[in-house]
Amino acid sequence: MTDILKSFLRTGAGRLVAAGIAILVSVAFIATVLSLSDAFNRTMRTTAQGSYAGSDVIISSSESMMSESSGDDAADSGEPVEFDAKVAKKLATDAQQIPQISQTQADRRIAALTKMDGVEQYITAATTPIGRHYEFVSGKAPQGPGQVMLYQDTGKSLGLSQGQQVNLDTTGFASETDDSGKTAKDTGKKSTVTVTGILRGSDGGDPTVYTDDAGLDALGGDSYYESLRIVLKTPGDTTAQSQVAQDFADLLAKQRGGKVVDKDLEGLQAAGFTVQTNEQVVDQYLKTLSGGTNILTSIVLAFGAVALFVAALVIANTFQVLVASRTRTLALLRAIGATRGQIRAATLAEAFVLGLVGSVLGVLLGWGLAVGFSYLARSWMGEFEIATLPVSAAIAGPVLGVVVTVLACLTPARKATKVTPIQALAPVDIPAPNAGFPWIRAILGGIVSLVGLVATVFGGIAHQILLALPGAIVLFCGVLLLTRVIVPPFVQVLGHLFSAITRSPAIGLVARNIKMAPRRTASTTTALLIGVTLVSTMMIGAQTMKTTSQAALAESNAVDMSIAQPSEHEQSVIQGSDIVSAHAHLDGAKVTVPGTADPTAADADENPAGDDSAESAGQSKDLALTALAPDSQALKAARGKDLTPQAGTVYINDDQARELKSDSDSYTTGDPVGTFTFKGERGTVKLKAVAGHGIPRAEAVMDTSDLSQLQPTASEGAMWTEISDQATSSDVQKLTSALNADDRVDQEGAIMRVTMSNIINVVLAIVLVLLAASLVVAVVGVANTLSLSVMERRRETALLRAMGMTRSQVSWMVAVEALLMALVAIILGLVLGLLFSWAGISSLIQTNRIAITVGIPWGQIGAVIVAAILASLLASLIPARAVSRTKPAEGLSA
Numbered sequence: 001m002t003d004i005l006k007s008f009l010r011t012g013a014g015r016l017v018a019a020g021i022a023i024l025v026s027v028a029f030i031a032t033v034l035s036l037s038d039a040f041n042r043t044m045r046t047t048a049q050g051s052y053a054g055s056d057v058i059i060s061s062s063e064s065m066m067s068e069s070s071g072d073d074a075a076d077s078g079e080p081v082e083f084d085a086k087v088a089k090k091l092a093t094d095a096q097q098i099p100q101i102s103q104t105q106a107d108r109r110i111a112a113l114t115k116m117d118g119v120e121q122y123i124t125a126a127t128t129p130i131g132r133h134y135e136f137v138s139g140k141a142p143q144g145p146g147q148v149m150l151y152q153d154t155g156k157s158l159g160l161s162q163g164q165q166v167n168l169d170t171t172g173f174a175s176e177t178d179d180s181g182k183t184a185k186d187t188g189k190k191s192t193v194t195v196t197g198i199l200r201g202s203d204g205g206d207p208t209v210y211t212d213d214a215g216l217d218a219l220g221g222d223s224y225y226e227s228l229r230i231v232l233k234t235p236g237d238t239t240a241q242s243q244v245a246q247d248f249a250d251l252l253a254k255q256r257g258g259k260v261v262d263k264d265l266e267g268l269q270a271a272g273f274t275v276q277t278n279e280q281v282v283d284q285y286l287k288t289l290s291g292g293t294n295i296l297t298s299i300v301l302a303f304g305a306v307a308l309f310v311a312a313l314v315i316a317n318t319f320q321v322l323v324a325s326r327t328r329t330l331a332l333l334r335a336i337g338a339t340r341g342q343i344r345a346a347t348l349a350e351a352f353v354l355g356l357v358g359s360v361l362g363v364l365l366g367w368g369l370a371v372g373f374s375y376l377a378r379s380w381m382g383e384f385e386i387a388t389l390p391v392s393a394a395i396a397g398p399v400l401g402v403v404v405t406v407l408a409c410l411t412p413a414r415k416a417t418k419v420t421p422i423q424a425l426a427p428v429d430i431p432a433p434n435a436g437f438p439w440i441r442a443i444l445g446g447i448v449s450l451v452g453l454v455a456t457v458f459g460g461i462a463h464q465i466l467l468a469l470p471g472a473i474v475l476f477c478g479v480l481l482l483t484r485v486i487v488p489p490f491v492q493v494l495g496h497l498f499s500a501i502t503r504s505p506a507i508g509l510v511a512r513n514i515k516m517a518p519r520r521t522a523s524t525t526t527a528l529l530i531g532v533t534l535v536s537t538m539m540i541g542a543q544t545m546k547t548t549s550q551a552a553l554a555e556s557n558a559v560d561m562s563i564a565q566p567s568e569h570e571q572s573v574i575q576g577s578d579i580v581s582a583h584a585h586l587d588g589a590k591v592t593v594p595g596t597a598d599p600t601a602a603d604a605d606e607n608p609a610g611d612d613s614a615e616s617a618g619q620s621k622d623l624a625l626t627a628l629a630p631d632s633q634a635l636k637a638a639r640g641k642d643l644t645p646q647a648g649t650v651y652i653n654d655d656q657a658r659e660l661k662s663d664s665d666s667y668t669t670g671d672p673v674g675t676f677t678f679k680g681e682r683g684t685v686k687l688k689a690v691a692g693h694g695i696p697r698a699e700a701v702m703d704t705s706d707l708s709q710l711q712p713t714a715s716e717g718a719m720w721t722e723i724s725d726q727a728t729s730s731d732v733q734k735l736t737s738a739l740n741a742d743d744r745v746d747q748e749g750a751i752m753r754v755t756m757s758n759i760i761n762v763v764l765a766i767v768l769v770l771l772a773a774s775l776v777v778a779v780v781g782v783a784n785t786l787s788l789s790v791m792e793r794r795r796e797t798a799l800l801r802a803m804g805m806t807r808s809q810v811s812w813m814v815a816v817e818a819l820l821m822a823l824v825a826i827i828l829g830l831v832l833g834l835l836f837s838w839a840g841i842s843s844l845i846q847t848n849r850i851a852i853t854v855g856i857p858w859g860q861i862g863a864v865i866v867a868a869i870l871a872s873l874l875a876s877l878i879p880a881r882a883v884s885r886t887k888p889a890e891g892l893s894a
Contacts, residue, residue: 023358024365027401031366032373034393039374042385045282046201052281054132055229056241057101057248059091062274081272083225091228091273094251100244103231105130108213110221112168113740114158121158121207121737125168125219128210131231138162139197145218148193148209153202155195157734162198166209167191170221189220202729207737241277249275316408319351320523323412327419335421344413351409352402359401363393442485449478460839460852468843472836476533479832480526487525488518490824498820506809510817513796521821527782528825532868536833537840539860544841547855549756550639555669557749558640558694561721561735564626564744573738574719579727580735584634588717589710591678591700593623593660623659625652625700626718627678629707637720639749640694643701650678650687650702657691668692678702682711696746723750725757782875786818790879797883807884814880815873822872826865 052058062080081087088106095104109126125148134141134149139162142148150160160166171188193209216223230248234240249260249268256271263269265284267276276284323330330343370387377384455471458464495511498504514521563570566585574583627650628634630643645651652660657673669692677686678700685706695701699718723732732750739745790797797810834854842852 020354020358020361023355023401023405024362026404027359027362027397028366028369029362030400031363031389031393031397032369033366034390034396035367035370035387036373038390038392039370039385039387046385052129052227052229052278054129054231054235056131056232056235056237056278057230057245058227058276058278058281059230059248060227060274060276062269062272083227085223085225088225088228094255095228095230095248097251098244098247100232100234100240101230102233102235103130105229105231107226107229108216108223109208109226110170110216110219110223112170112219112221114166114168120740121734122740123158123168123737124206124208125170125216126208126210127216128212130229131235134197135200137198137200139195142196142211142215144212145215146191146193147196147215148211149197149199150195150207150209151199151202153730153733154207154209155198156730157737158207160195162195164195165192166195168193168209168219170219188222191219193219207733238277238279241279245275245277249273316411319347319409319412320415323347323416326416330416330419331421334419340417343419344417347413347416348406348409351405351413355402355405356398358405359398362401363389363397366393366397438484441481445478445481445485447478448481449475452476452478456835456839460842463843463845465840465843468839472839475835476832479828480529483522483526483529484519487522487821487824487828488514490827491521491525491820494820494823495816498816506813507816510813510820513813513817514820521817524782524786524818525821525825528822528868528872529829531871532825532829532864533832533836535864536830536861537836539837539857539864540833540855541837541840543855543857543860544837544852547853548841548845548851550753551851551853553749553753553756554639554641554694555692556694557696557752558643559638559696559720559746560723560750560753561745561747562696562699563719563721563739564698564746565716566719566744570739571719573735574721577735577738579724579731580721581724582637582722583719584630584637585714585719586628586630586634586717587712587714588626588628589680589682589707589712590716591625591627591680591710593625593676593678593700623656625656625678625698626716627680627700627702627707627710627712628718629702629704629712630720631704634720637722639722642693643695645690645701645703647703647705648688650689650700650706651693651695652689652691652700653695653697654691655697657689660689669694678710680710683709685709694749697748698746723753725753727754729754779871779875782818782822782872783878786814786876786879787882790814790883794883798887801887811880811884814883815876818872818876819869822869826868829868830861 046053061083085106088108092104092106095101105127107127107129109124112123112125113120114123115121128141128149137152139149148166150158155161158166167190169188169190171190193211193215195209211219230244232240232244245268246260249270252273252275253260253270258271261269263274265280267274267280269275333343334340367387367389374384374387452471452473452475456468456475457471459466459468459471492511492514495507495514499508499511563574566574571585574580630638635643643651652673654668654671657671660673660676671691673689673691675686675688677684685702687702687706693701696718723735727750729751732747732754736745736747800810801807834856838852838854845852
């Protein structure tokens with residue numbers, strides 16, 4: 001068996017190279033996808049961590065969680081505590097009672113103004129977070145007062161680089177006094193600091209510079225605190241994180257009264273504080289971003305399954321060509337005494353060796369492609385992590401490559417054992433025409449296709465990826481079974497059609513030849529069908545994801561950016577911005593809406609924070625809003641569709657609906673909230689409130705007739721702004737800073753749109769990688785199956801040459817045959833791609849609230865069609881050249 005294996009490896013070098021390329025590309029495909037998915041996963045988690053990266057446990061006020069908490073929970077966990085220096089110091093002291101804690105740090109910040117290019121911009125100075133690893137693009141960390149570092153995106157938005165100086169003005173930002181009775185106007189100062197380092201990526205928030213405590217003290221101004229960061233003695237230990245979080249929450253409840261309320265990813269709430277582990281912070285962000293669906297895992301699962309499926313089919317076709325090309329060699333081996341078992345074992349051993357070598361090279365190639373793409377991705381997404389070789393790729397690549405290669409070789413190995421010694425001397429006959437209809441294949445393929453179609457469609461409708469994905473694979477298997485039934489007639493029809501149009505006898509002969517070898521035609525078409533289906537699925541899926549996400553974002557954020565009471569300076573900034581595609585100023589009126597009673601709120605004397613406001617006494621606070629009535633010009637600056645309520649109805653933000661009702665109900669578009677009185681300085685109107693429609697926070701949209709009763713003015717209105725789809729997060733950050741409008745700016749829509757755009761750009765870039773891999777696989781597959789067809793009809797070609805057909809005409813026949821089969825593969829592949837992309841996106845988005853809007857990238861689809869045609873013609877070059885060299889005498893005597 002060893003001698004036979006050596007003979008196979010020595011004599012079949014040319015064919016083995018083709019088979020090795022198929023294996024290498026298929027495994028590289030898997031390794032690339034797994035490596036990029038791992039990098040994307042780490043990128044999203046790094047983005048989710050934000051300034052909390054390196055912290056194991058985070059303590060903050062529970063105020064940000066109150067809108068999600070039920071009344072009973074709020075009462076049990078206490079009223080939210082105002083986080084200040086005293087609270088931070090007390091929490092740090094409490095932390096000393098827990099032995100697992102190594103370090104604590106108050107997240108201390110100072111608001112400041114800076115002037116860039118003559119425009120004042122808002123900026124934050126913060127303490128450098130402890131426990132965090134920093135990757136410097138240039139420079140180093142600050143060493144004391146007068147030195148700061150910032151992130152790459154912040155540097156771009158502010159036009160700052162390493163070594164430059166920036167002026168910070170910390171006066172005039174606080175109205176409240178500190179412990180000494182001084183305000184920020186008393187303690188603030190104007191300072192000049194030097195940027196000593198530029199960090200990779202983005203901190204995901206407002207423009208921020210980082211320094212140490214001494215550097216922050218030197219800036220003066222009024223400090224405010226957001227949280228207490230905690231680093232454990234065993235950093236990153238999730239078990240220890242959970243235990244410390246529980247211990248700290250129990251300690252807070254014991255010292256300050258109340259109970260500990262577990263809010264799952266939102267953390268533990270106790271005595272007005274929220275205690276979260278780093279994992280909870282990250283998972284909560286990812287859940288908000290994905291709607292509760294683990295999209296990354298689903299994408300990896302889908303891509304891996306498709307890659308494995310493609311590899312099996314291409315490798316099986318490749319080994320069929322190998323066995324067919326060795327018919328006489330195998331027969332001679334049988335004639336000199338080789339047994340069937342030895343032939344089978346040698347063939348499978350050859351597959352093992354080829355699979356192992358091709359898989360190892362494929363893993364290395366895939367990793368290299370992923371690393372190269374990671375650096376490319378950083379050009380538009382600076383925080384994108386560099387791809388590493390994950391364990392899953394290092395193990396799955398070789399294992400799957402070898403296993404799939406050996407399994408795909410089982411059928412060719414069985415055919416190899418059926419070669420008899422007499423075939424070494426017998427000529428190769430032309431296959432007899434197979435005029436019979438393949439009823440068994442048609443029935444079986446129809447049943448499998450129907451089952452797969454039902455599962456795919458139902459999985460898409462029910463938003464179940466674990467149903468849609470297997471259904472799509474089963475459907476595609478059914479289609480592959482049916483290719484023997486539907487492809488040859490389809491190719492024949494196209495051949496006769498082109499023959500009638502061009503009046504070319506060669507094309508007509510190709511169309512007639514299809515009937516003589518339908519199995520060969522179906523096998524060749526399948527190779528290209530796989531690539532076209534895969535690429536069209538990815539492209540249409542990415543475009544569908546984009547159009548669907550845009551529609552969903554328009555529903556949740558109807559306006560990209562809204563500025564309340566814009567000043568002349570802010571209006572000029574908007575009008576002069578390159579990233580603003582549309583804007584409109586709306587007249588409005590400042591109104592207040594009285595809230596409803598909150599029976600679950602704690603009494604004032606039980607409030608641990610000492611808050612004696614109306615809310616703590618059992619009343620919800622009046623809601624302050626800007627009432628607007630958008631006209632046609634304003635609607636051009638909005639992305640939402642339904643922003644014109646009928647008279648008597650007002651649209652409000654769903655978060656504000658919860659504030660008005662003082663409950664934790666989840667409001668969506670169209671949900672009634674109640675009837676409320678909107679009181680303005682110059683009028684009052686009573687309206688029925690409806691939640692949703694993506695209304696910006698702190699705004700209320702009503703009919704013109706209702707707004708007129710409030711006597712709107714330009715000075716109390718707002719400016720709606722549509723941000724360009726090409727804008728980056730740095731662009732939005734720079735515009736927000738230039739506005740310097742503080743809390744009067746609602747840019748959530750723009751931020752969410754830019755974030756989603758970055759994700760889609762990554763997906764589209766991955767599609768380009770898949771396109772390149774699929775084209776290589778398709779070329780190899782088509783070339784292999786065309787080579788097999790050339791070998792099968794060697795005598796047929798010799799007869800045509802003997803009858804007077806030239807070498808160029810014979811070559812043209814092979815090229816035309818490849819072209820006709822490519823057109824059939826394109827049509828079937830696009831239809832399947834459209835179905836699979838819809839089902840895939842719909843199954844990943846596990847909610848009925850988001851309507852799936854199928855998007856077809858016509859330009860990219862056109863490129864796929866051209867690429868598929870060129871790939872088929874390229875794949876036909878070697879077989880066409882081989883068949884054209886067939887001499888009539890040699891072919892007829894074979």
